[in-house]
Amino acid sequence: MPKINLKSTGRAAAALAAIVSITVGGYVSLPSGYRVHDDTALAIRYLTGPWEGRRLVAYLDTLPNPDRWTICDGDTTDVKPGQVETDAGCDKRVAVKMERDYRPRLVACVSDWDKHPLGWRGAMLDLSWNIGTGATCNSTAVQVVKTAVRLRKVPDYKASCGYATLYVRSGGKTYDGLVKRRGMGDRTRIGDGEMCVTGVGS
Numbered sequence: 001m002p003k004i005n006l007k008s009t010g011r012a013a014a015a016l017a018a019i020v021s022i023t024v025g026g027y028v029s030l031p032s033g034y035r036v037h038d039d040t041a042l043a044i045r046y047l048t049g050p051w052e053g054r055r056l057v058a059y060l061d062t063l064p065n066p067d068r069w070t071i072c073d074g075d076t077t078d079v080k081p082g083q084v085e086t087d088a089g090c091d092k093r094v095a096v097k098m099e100r101d102y103r104p105r106l107v108a109c110v111s112d113w114d115k116h117p118l119g120w121r122g123a124m125l126d127l128s129w130n131i132g133t134g135a136t137c138n139s140t141a142v143q144v145v146k147t148a149v150r151l152r153k154v155p156d157y158k159a160s161c162g163y164a165t166l167y168v169r170s171g172g173k174t175y176d177g178l179v180k181r182r183g184m185g186d187r188t189r190i191g192d193g194e195m196c197v198t199g200v201g202s
Helices: 010-021 038-052 087-109 118-131 133-138 140-150 157-164 176-182 192-199
Strands: 027-029 035-037 055-061 068-072
Touching: 010 038, 010 118, 010 192, 027 038, 035 038, 035 087, 038 087, 038 118, 038 192, 068 087, 087 118, 087 133, 087 140, 118 133, 118 140, 118 157, 118 176, 118 192, 133 140, 140 157, 157 192, 176 192
Parallel strands: none
Antiparallel strands: 027 035, 055 068
């Protein structure tokens, strides 16, 4: 398992509590008016949005290989040079894409998805937004949980959270921002690992 010191934090616990407090029947109504699953809301509000940053004008992201035109909160789907979006349009893009393209694939690859801890699900959704659903489903981070479920054992979520911290490279290089995003975050942003272990009670 990766040797990163993941630990629960008060700010991650507060984020989880905030989402739980507005969840009705497994869903959250976002300020934008979109109704999404609780784990999608957690990922969008506290992980994906803060780490991706919002840009309303399309830009060429040169970190991945090959380069990709990107807009809003790291969205690369059907983005063209010179494209401009509004905040409302970006809210729609991330909510629709996360619910339509990302979450269903993780639900399909992890049995009883909704029964797993909210913090773990949110972290895996953010990981998938960053590396893709196929890579996430095939990652050791998810395989640890899938194997335990198949064997009717209690998953080692802490190990799963740790394995997710390995995904810190883009275009063949390791980036400090990805190390922080996958791990304990930075001064103003919660990291995936931080949210993950807080959400599983570690």
